Amino acid sequence: MKLSARILMILFILLALHLSSTYVQHDWLPKQALKDRPIPEGLHPIVKQNTEILKAAAEKKGISIVITEGFRSIEEQNELYKQGRSKKGNIVTYAKGGESYHNYGLAIDFALQQKNGSLLWDIEYDGNQNGTSDWLEVVAIAKKLGFEWGGDWKRFKDYPHLQMIPD
Structure with a gap:
């Protein structure tokens, strides 16, 4: 594998990790935090x-x-x-x-x-x-x-x- 192809592969992996991290931080973690809360009957x-x-x-x-x-x-x-x-x-x-x-x-x-x-x-x-x-x-x-x-x-x-x- 040429050096530029390896660099592209590394960049692609880093991008995939970043996107996964963003999803976990902004979509998955808040939903998990909500599920741990009791259901109220009105506004906090x-x-x-x-x-x-x-x-x-x-x-x-x-x-x-x-x-x-x-x-x-x-x-x-x-x-x-x-x-x-x-x-x-x-x-x-x-x-x-x-x-x-x-x-x-x-x-x-x-x-x-x-x-x-x-x-x-x-x-x-x-x-x-x-x-x-x-x-x-x-x-x-x-x-x-x-x-x-x-x-x-x-x-x-x-x-x-x-x-x-x-x-």
């Missing part, structure tokens, strides 16, 4: 507290948000997972029951609320007219509170989704 107290702080901080910036989803039972998650598969509609989740942070009270979904009460999922909308997207302002506040944003995910962008694992 810290998630609930930080959700209220998020709403108040957004309101101070002239942004009204509504939490459209919080805790979700495993049965509800399985029904949502069927959407776009065995039920009509678009695929909205890749998490089966027991794999979603919602099932453990560790996630919320939000929407912007306009003055007329209607909900908005427009990530470019600037209702407070300060030159910055209201959606991204809410996300910035959420991240400071310790939430991870589904809009940062590489595989499936879930823009309304915020999640955390409290210490």
